[in-house]
Amino acid sequence: MIKLLKNLSVYKWIIFSVFGLVFVQSMADLFLPTLMANIIDKGVVVGDTSYIWKIGGFMLLVAALGAAASVAASYYSSKAAMGLGRDIRRKVFHHVEQFTLQEFDEVGTASLITRTTNDITQVQQVVIMMLRMVISAPIMLVGGVIMAVSKDAKLSLIIVAIIPVLIGLILLIQSKAMPLFRTVQKRLDQLNLVLRENLTGIRVIRAFNRESEEKVRLKQANKELTDVSIKVNKVMASIMPIMMLIMNLTVVGVIWFGGIRIDHGNMQIGDLMAYIQYVMQIMFALLMASMMFIMVPRAAVSAKRINEVLDMKPAFPDEGTGKADRERGTLEFDRVTFKYPGAEESALSDISFTAKPGEVTAIIGGTGSGKSTLVQLIPRFYEVTSGVIRVNGVAIREASQEEVRSKIGFVPQKAVLFTGTIAENIRFGKQDAAQEEIEHAARIAQAEDFIIKMKEGYQERIEQGGANLSGGQKQRLSIARALVRKPDLYIFDDSFSALDFKTDAKLRAALKEETKHATVLLVAQRVSTVIDADRIIVLENGRMAGIGTHEELLNTNAVYREIVESQLSEEEIA
Known part of the structure; x- marks a missing residue:
């Protein structure tokens, strides 16, 4: 939490203003009961009307000053908190943009969205509360005690007896609420995940008539969040009634013993009324403190989740500084091996080939052979486990990611539009x-x-x-x-799969002229798409099963011939 609050340093003058305004408001609130006591004891009791008007007018001025300070403090505290939220969201977004796909897989998109929205909102709300209460509550508590003791020291023994009870109650509630707040955020992540999957996969869900099952799944995630939220709210809801009960019992005790002291001539009526007001202020200060002690741990959970994202370092840093343009338009894989994080076996093993400008290099293979994995290594979405990939003659590790990607025209397997x-x-x-x-x-x-x-x-x-x-x-x-x-290098990751054969043929013919000065890397399932390629790489279980032209592979490579025979007739093959 403290780490995030350091971002408030840019709003230090606003925060100092809030503290000053809250101090003025607190002093005004503490001064009003004493003025009221003076009106009663020196005005009402003795019948001095002019004194009543004089002090009453002064009370109005003090109250107006306190109200103005309160409004201004609320405005500036909100301004600082909202600015903090904006800055953290921007910081999180810019940091997440540097993540590799490995970090996205690790945290999860749904959780990243929750952390950037809900968690930051929790921190904002607590910052507003803290800016108002971190000064106000201690001043009202200490000031209220001092003023109460100044009115009647013996009667203040009631306050001395009740404060430990209230503090113990606050600590008990905090210990109960903290674990529940952590659970709430996790359940919210899960609900967002289910909801996001339902919205993005609505066509598949409807196509397979799975609406009822998905409703049950969402209902379960919703119920889990609801149940833990109810538990949290039960704990939170118990604070106010208990505090009010203690407060009212304290007031009853003050009136009871205060009445006895007035009867004995040790206290005046105005002082008793002022004393009751100070007791109420002390209680409300403790109530504000209790709310802060409850909300801060909740925000601390959110802050920890935000810091987890900000502290997360990309699996491989972008340390390259070189320019990727020594041999324009070339792509080279030099004994490249890649294993997904946590996987037991390599997704790609010992891949080596070179593609040059004006050439079309096609990659074909069965499902799960590693075709898409191979092309995702080129823009450095993942880091190779061993070996070197060179774009324009420069190892992609030596050039900056921005420089490498600026040379690439990437068409993903799943078309993404904005x-x-x-x-x-x-x-x-x-x-x-x-x-x-x-x-x-x-x-x-x-x-x-x-x-x-x-x-x-x-x-x-x-x-x-x-x-x-x-x-x-x-x-x-x-x-x-x-x-x-x-670009210098075109990557088509099965980008023609949704096209009919006629459009596919026309597109490939148009591309041949358009990309004659660039290197083309083409991943495809259809043999008809790769048949005219200058070089065809056949992948099987992450390894190169063959490389050559269509005719060469058809005569020498069993894996390629099996693929061809599964798609083309004997006449077409001939």
Whole structure:
């Protein structure tokens, strides 16, 4: 918690102002009961009307000053807390952007969202409370005790007796609530996870008529969160009634013994009324402290989760400083082996090949052979276990990640589009792309036909995730996004799977001319997609089962021939 609160240093003058305003408010609140006692004892009892008007007017001024200070303190404390939340969210977001896919897999997307939203909100709320109460509660407590003792020292024995009881109660409630707060955040993570999976996988859920099962799953996650939240709220709800009971019993005791002291002439009526007000202030100060002691541990749990993200270091740092342009457009795998974190066996083993500009290198293999894993190593989404990958003649570890990725046009297996216009999505590959470049890329990607048929053309809005487009349309826009970049290396990770054979053939023909000065790495399931490649790499169980042209592999490689025979007829093979 303290580590996060250090981010408040930029708001130090606002915080000092809040402390000053809270001090003024507290002094005003402590002064008012004494003024009221003076009005009763020196005005009402003796019938001095002018004194009543005089002190009454002064009380109004003091109350107005306290109210103004309270409003200003609330405004500035909120400003500092909201600013802190904004800064931490920005810090978390920028830090998470540096994560490798390994960290995303470790923490989980749902948990990262919860930590960036709910957890930071918890910290914000506590900061507002702390800025108001960390000064106010001690002043009201100590000041209330001093003022109460000044009115009647013997009657203050009641306060001495009751304060340990209240402190013990606060510590007991805190010990009960702390573990529950941790559980609440974990259950919230789980609920977010289930909800996110339901929303993103709604088509699959409906296609398999699994709505009822998913409702049960969500109901279970919701019930678990509800149950633990009810437990927390029961603990929290018990504070106020118990505190009010103790407070009222204390007031009854003060009136009882105060009445006896007035009867004996040891105390005046005004002093007793002021004393009751001071007791109430002491109790409320303890109540505020108890709320702070409850909320701070809850925020501490959230702060710990936020710090876990901020303290998490990427599995491999971006320490490269070199330029990836010694041999423009080349890609080399030199005895590359890769194992996923925690896995027993390697996903890729001893992969070696070289791809040069103007060539198309295709990768084919069965499901789970390591095709997508291989291409994800090139932009350094994961770090190779051993071996070296070189882009433009420079090992990707020696060049910065930004430099390496700037040379790559990557089209992922699953087309990902963003909310915005079609032009904005294509321009995502090159921010300063002119409209002519966008249209050219769309034309090569065979996307122009469906774009011009849309009402707004290139300004047509795309819904979240491209929900208003077909799978083939999304793939073609993803390809156009890579083409507009004009990179040295194109990576197509099974990017033609949603295209019909005619569009696939037209696209490959257009790409051949467009990418003649660049290296093309093509991952595909279809033999027809890779048949014209300059080099075909056959993967089996993470190892290279063969490399060569279609004709060479067809005659010499059993694995490749089996793949071909499963897709093409004897006449097509011949």
